[in-house]
């Protein structure tokens with residue numbers, strides 16, 4: 001599958017790494033790279049700021065309103081009413097396709113490359129859902145411990161991915177393979193490496209704690225390893241565009257809200273199992289699905305939520321469009337939980353409550369989480385090097401959805417039908 005064209009793009013994602021946690025002490029390589037490459041200082045995630053919705057936005061250049069994956073969890077009606085499902089499960093893609101007739105509603109980078117007969121390879125050490133939604137219809141190669149696929153979604157034998165677990169050891173093994181097998185041997189037009197750190201540790205330790213800082217340093221070293229491989233293959237930086245960033249940041253969990261119970265107590269939902277109104281918890285955000293999206297229950301629930309002090313921002317009905325969410329689905333209300341500007345015991349600012357997820361019993365209070373519109377969970381980082389990018393800091397807003405058009409422009413492919421736009425080569429460019 002070696003291609004003849006010289007231009008390629010390599011993307012490395014450090015899941016959950018907050019831009020403000022990159023410093024010469026915590027992440028020496030990224031800190032140094034941001035000085036000598038194009039650094040996007042006002043970079044933002046999408047809403048919900050969850051890894052699965054973000055993965056689809058990076059892959060499609062579109063917000064959830066257009067790509068259709070509305071968070072880490074989504075309610076689907078598979079014939080017996082709405083049920084909340086985890087989009088991270090290996091079978092979610094098939095459930096979504098059965099329930100709605102399709103997966104993502106717009107083409108991914110992998111599909112766009114396939115139109116030109118070119119290959120993409122993704123190596124992801126995150127949930128199966130986040131890995132598969134980069135290329136849910138099988139146009140390129142996806143490597144994941146839960147199963148790897150080639151074009152046509154043909155399962156492939158992949159012992160190098162089979163035993164990997166989340167955390168820095170798994171990330172390190174995946175990076176080794178990415179550098180030697182993918183970058184040096186196969187050389188696809190687009191190669192994506194998605195590290196589990198510092199997300200994995202951030203969910204299981206306080207932000208800024210020694211464990212969390214070690215995870216950040218570990219991810220930083222792996223980005224360096226990929227960058228050095230890339231620049232060994234292309235010393236001038238003309239051919240290989242190097243992109244590194246995160247999908248979102250994190251806030252510290254302040255409290256856990258049992259939203260389903262509150263709705264039952266307020267007389268707005270029959271029972272935990274009832275299907276007329278279903279909550280899809282998304283960390284520091286939640287989406288609410290209605291069996292009758294045009295019914296009067298939507299307004300009653302919106303009025304109830306407007307009076308709750310843990311609700312930060314609420315989007316209902318037509319207002320969902322302002323949050324980058326669709327207005328024409330069963331999901332009729334989305335809330336981002338109220339973020340606070342407090343500092344945690346390790347000097348990291350930003351707290352927010354989470355909506356309790358019945359499928360996840362671990363106590364998260366004091367650890368990191370994301371999903372909403374809090375200022376820190378909405379602060380991913382983005383650095384672009386090579387490919388004609390002038391070094392220097394960009395202050396103009398950028399978003400996850402700008403990555404796909406930037407990659408496609410580098411490959412001389414059409415990119416004008418996305419929500420995002422190709423990022424400016426020059427500092428002064430608007």
Ligand SMILES: [Zn+2]
Nearest residue numbers: 016051199203
């Ligand atoms: Zn996460």
